Every structure is written in C-alpha cells, then in structure tokens.
Amino acid sequence: MTVSLLSSCSQSSKKKNASEQNQQKESSSVQASTAPTEADIAKGKQLSKIYCVRCHVYPKPSLLDKKTWVNQTLPNMGTRLGIFKHNGVKYPIEHTANLPKDLYPDTALISDANWQKILDYYHSAAPQKLKMPKPDKKIKTDPLFFTAHTSDFREQAPPMVTSIRLDPGNKTIYLGNASDKKFMVFNNQLKFTDYLHVTSPIADIHILNDDISKPGKRDLLLTYIGDLQPSDAHKGSVMRSSYNPKTKEAHAGYYVANHIERTVESQMADLDGDGKADYLINEFGHRKGHLFWEKNLGDGKPSKEHILTDTPGCIRSVIKDLNDDGKPDVIALCAQSDEAIYLFQNQGNGQFSAPKTLVQFPVVAGSSYFEMDDFNGDGHPDILYTSGDNADYSTIYKPYHGVYIYLNDGKGNFKKAWFYHINGAYCAKARDFDKDGDLDIASISFFADYRHRPQEGFVYFQNDGNLSFTPYHHPAADNGRWISMDVADWTGNGYDDIVLGNFSVGPTEVAQSLQNKWTHGPHFLLLENHAGKNN
Secondary structure, X not given: OOOOOOOOOOOOOOOOOHHHHHHHHHOOOOOOOOOOOHHHHHHHHHHHHHHOOOOOOOXXXXXXXXXXXXXXXXXXXXXXXXXXXXXXEEOOOOOOOOOOXXXXXXXXXXXXXXXHHHHHHHHHHOXXXXXXXXXXXXXXXXXXXXXXXXXXXXOOOOOEEEEEEEEOXXXXXXXXXXXXXXXXXXXXXXXXXXXXXXXXXXEEEEEOOOOOOOOOOEEEEEEEXXXXXXXXXXXXXXXXXXXXXXXXXEEEEEEEEEEEOXXXXXXXXXXXXXXXXXXXXXXXXXXXXXXXXXXXXXXXXXXXXXXXXXXXXXXXXXXXXOOOOOOOXXXXXXXXXXXXXXXXXXXXXXXXXXXXXXXXXXOOOXXXXXXXXXXXXXXXOEEEEEEOOOOOOOOOOOOOOEXXXXXXXXXXXXXXXXXXXXXXXXXXXXXXXXXXXXXXXXXXXXOOOOOOOHHHXXXXXXXXXXXXXXXXXXXXXXXXOEEEEEEEOOOOOOOOEXXXXXXXXXXXXXXXXXXXXXHOOOXXXXXXXXXXXXX
C-alpha cells in the first residue's frame, strides 16, 4: 500500500505520519502466548482470504517478512476491521483531516480469537527474511557521455524540489520547491531569475504550448498537492499560470480546480472530441480520492467533474489512443489500496468505459510511476513501470522493487519481460539517449539502499539489444536525493538531456554525512548529453 507524499516522476514521495511510525515501533509483538496449532494456522489462512480482500487484492504472506507483517502491516490493517488493541498492544489510528466516517468500524468485524489466527497464519507462512535478487549486471560508476552541471544558487532552507520541468525553447528550467513554497525559474546559465509564491508544494508542472522547442511565452498548468503528508483535507488545486521569457516574469492565473484532495498530476487533451483541450486530474487523496476530467467550456474555463474512478491513489496518467479508434483513452496507475494500471476506454462524446485492469500489482508493491514506450519496435506501446515507494506500512527493502518492462502482445495484454532490482525505485523514463535506434532508460530512486548500494539513486540503463541493459551511475548524482526527473533536448544538440530534482529531506534515516551533503547540495542536477560527439 502506498500512502504517498507526491506523484509521478516530476513529483515527490509518500510519507507515513510520525505518530504511526512510533506506535508501530512500540508494537514489538502481536503473537499469542501459546503456540498456535496446525488447525489454527489453517483456519487463519481461510479467514485471511475472507477479510483481507475487503479492501484490496489478497496479499500473499511471502511479500513481507514475519516481523514486518506482525509489527507494521497487520496492526494497520486490523484497525480497518475494528481491532484497536490486541494482546495488550495498541494499534495505530489515523487522526488526519477529513477521514471517511466509516473508515474504522464502531464494532469489531472479527473476533480477537479469529484475528489472532490470521496473525498466526502470516507469521507462520511468511519468510524470516526476504531474499534479495542479485542483478545479472552490477551498476558501473561512469559518467559515459553525460556532463554534469548545477546551479550555484543556495538558500538557507534545504532543497525540497517536488517537481521539475525543462523548457528547451527558452533554455529555462522550472521547479517547485516545498521548503519555501515557490515556483522557481532558472535561465540557460542555470541562474535563478524569478519566482512565484505558491499556496502549497507543486506536485506537477505541465507546459501547455504545442511546441516547446521554440522560444516564447509559456502557458503552464501547475498542480498543487496541498499537504505533503497523508491527508484527506481539501487543500489541493490546479492553476493555469504563465511565464514570459522576455520580461523574465512568472504570473499566476486562475484555478482550474480548487479545494480538492491531494492532487498530484494534471494535463490537457481533447477527451470529448469537440476540438478543445480538456483537463485530466489525478486527485491522489489518501483514504479518499478520484481520477476525473473537466470539460473545457472555452477560454480554458472548466466545467464540473466527470469521475472516471473514485479509487484513491491515482498517481500518474497517460492519454493515448490505445485501440487505434481515433479517440484518446486514459491509462492510469493507481497506487493506494488497489495497486494497478487501468485502461479507461474512450467511447466518444466524453463517455469512458469502466476500468479494465492491464496489470495488477501486490498491495505492498509501492507503485511509483509508469509510461508507455515501444521497446520491441512492433508498433504497440509497452509499459515501463517502477515499484519502490517505501514510506508505507512495510518499510523494509523489498526484492520486487525496481524497474520493469511489460510487453504488449498487440491485443492489449501485457506481460513482464524485463526487471532490474533497485531498492526504492521512484521513476524511469525511456529515450534513445545515444541515438543508436533503441530505447535506453534513466531511473531514480528516492528510497535507495544508500548504505550498501548508493548508486541506486540514479541509474542510466544503456540498451544492448534484445531487452538487455547495462546499468551506469553518474558520480555527480551522489550530491542529492532525487525525487523528480525530466528529460528533453535542453541544449538543442539533438540529444536528450536529463534534469534531477533534489528533495534532500527524506522520511528514511541515512548517514549524517550523506544527509549533510544533500541538504547543502544543489536544487537540481543537469546531465548534458554529448553522445553525438562519440558517434
């Protein structure tokens, strides 16, 4: 389960409340004083398949180790069944704003004895320790053809970049910085030039102009999350704004949506076929949330919400005509109680089908990002996906975190074809960075194993053909904790560059020396692509 801070690749992380963490640390054991019998364990398995699917896909015991199940994950699930104290241990209860009234039952839905049987089953069936996969190729530290650049801009507050975007035409970089609630603009010399004070951290920045390779005034769609911490408070919003490179001024505009739950992504496309671009908004929320679209009534003014799904946790959407019928469909990654990639098929005139599951993930997957790219050149879009959000109710390193490719069979069915284990993988983008005819991958991790595998923070996968990749780490990427990334030909040499945003203050503990490096580090890292000189 993801309990998130921000959304996709140009966004931030997903934290759990500190009070919950402390309560869970105190839950040292939930085991009964007497050893369970085989009959008890068998009954617990049966009960788990009844009660654990009330809110999400059935979680197999093998997904987590024994200690995590009984000390972190199951106590949080128990409260949803009305179990608030068990064997003398208090279970964590949320006190965040606007929680659904029916989140916690007034009376227990399961007896203490049967709850204990579920605990005993998971403790019995789960491994003592999760076995981590050994990647077929180790990460090499090598800058390859990327030259690193940073800005000399520093503030007293540590960098907390929640979103970042390259504007190649104006040689400009836009970013949202949460530590001082600013929308910031940097020029082609990476000098800070202008800013807007914003109401809350910016989760997403979209440039609305058709061709951003050309200079000119930019129309921007800014998504404000409201609260970084998990919350159902109606503090999120989406705003139309602009930046004028001639006057070097950013301007606030008007709200497209306001007073909604934690919002992590918004974009525009003509969804109803009337010739005007409409708004698609990912309202991640927390316990509540929606994926919805708003019709453009003209001059950018939106209409009421048209809800595609009321499932919370929709973190990233792709608008694409997946079935070649001439109408743009919506493909969305939801990453909360139900982790899956869904297809909402456009049926015309603003009507969409019920969600079809393209890929289903375990409830503890920590889904963080996806995009659609054609990796095998068959003309059918495949799925590039990352799993790695690790600020939920199971904060251990997981063997299934990493970067995935799911190939499309041409009929809309997707099958896993490639996986590389990266702890805490948070985003991956595919481009032909070296212009050799196939797609390479740039990835970041916000929850890397910084003690044992610090290279995971940024990995560039060079495509060797036939879905074989060699992983590289740029040494300059050691200077930040990267949570956002954008890719574009910013320098104009025909090769895509990479920019990384530094959210230096993370929810997981790291060595103090490393933390000091990040908090005193740059707001962003620009990796300039010089692959053309090598060809």
